Amino acid sequence: MQLGSPARPVPKTPMLLGTALFTLPLPRGVPAVACGAEKDIFTGPNGESPYEYGWIVKLREDGLEPSAMTFRWEMLALGGEPASGGLGFSNPDNLEIDRDSNIWMVTDLSTGSQNRPLPSRVKPDGSPVNQYEILGVFGNNGTWFIPSSGPNAGKAYPFAIGPMETETCGPCFTPDQQTLFISLQHPGGKNGQRQNGAAVSESFRLPIHSPMSERS
Numbered sequence: 001m002q003l004g005s006p007a008r009p010v011p012k013t014p015m016l017l018g019t020a021l022f023t024l025p026l027p028r029g030v031p032a033v034a035c036g037a038e039k040d041i042f043t044g045p046n047g048e049s050p051y052e053y054g055w056i057v058k059l060r061e062d063g064l065e066p067s068a069m070t071f072r073w074e075m076l077a078l079g080g081e082p083a084s085g086g087l088g089f090s091n092p093d094n095l096e097i098d099r100d101s102n103i104w105m106v107t108d109l110s111t112g113s114q115n116r117p118l119p120s121r122v123k124p125d126g127s128p129v130n131q132y133e134i135l136g137v138f139g140n141n142g143t144w145f146i147p148s149s150g151p152n153a154g155k156a157y158p159f160a161i162g163p164m165e166t167e168t169c170g171p172c173f174t175p176d177q178q179t180l181f182i183s184l185q186h187p188g189g190k191n192g193q194r195q196n197g198a199a200v201s202e203s204f205r206l207p208i209h210s211p212m213s214e215r216s
Contacts, residue, residue, distance in 0.1 A: 045078060045085025052131035053079030053090040056105065056146075077105075077146055077156055081137065087156035090138040096171035096180070103146040104159070106168035106182065107138075111190045114140055114165060141168045143182055165189045 044051040056077040061068040080086020093108035116136030121129050143160040147153050162168040162184055170183040187193070 044080060048131070050131075051080075052135065053086055054092050055079060056092050056095070056103070077103075077154065081134075088158070089142075089144050089156055090135060092144075093167075094169050094171060096173060098173060099177055101148045103148060104171050104173075104180065105144045105146060105156075106171055107141045107144070108167050108169070109135060109138060109141050111165045111167075111186070114138075140164060141166060143168055143171060143180075163187045164194070165191065 042051065042055065043049045044053070055075060057073050058076040059071045059073045062070045062072065077092070078086050079090045079092060080088075082088050089105070089107055091108050091110075092105050094106050096104040098104065113132070113135035116133075118129070118134060118136050121134070123129060139161070141162045142158055143162075145157045145159045147155065160168075160182065162182075164187065166187045166189070167185040168182055169185055170181070172181045173179065174181075
């Protein structure tokens with residue numbers, strides 16, 4: 001798909017049933033050498049650019065005509081911490097749309113970012129840590145549900161949490177909409193599988209204006 005403004009490569013792109021609307025997950029807004037998000041368009045809730053946590057955008061074909069050659073796009077869901085204006089997820093990837101046009105989204109945080117400790121949000125020199133260093137607070141990859149209508153439309157709800165060090169991908173409903181299949185790629189891809197009920201404890205410093213200052 002050729003976009004008028006540069007954007008990151010787009011994963012699986014479903015179409016809303018009975019319309020000329022497309023939803024596109026854009027995992028992150030960090031410019032790359034060969035491709036990257038347009039810094040003046042794809043920004044965070046406070047104009048941050050680059051923006052590490054990603055978006056889901058909606059493309060509306062002009063006149064709602066599938067054969068239209070032009071379209072308009074609008075923000076549908078914004079990644080990031082809720083205390084900072086995001087919806088609680090990071091790095092949205094594949095999407096599935098059910099028969100009621102609700103969105104089911106899986107995330108693709110890099111293995112090295114998942115659950116990475118964040119003991120402080122301030123560096124030794126007093127400057128704030130960057131967005132990439134905060135990614136650990138989002139935990140494991142998972143599956144999220146985003147209603148498209150009703151009083152909760154546009155909000156994001158965690159539906160399933162993937163195992164450690166996996167990528168959740170390829171959500172797909174059965175024709176009767178009663179079963180959702182999700183693929184789990186490379187579980188334990190960095191540190192292997194935990195044995196004999198082994199556990200770890202990590203510390204994460206939440207935003208200062210959060211109701212909780214720290215969770216473990």
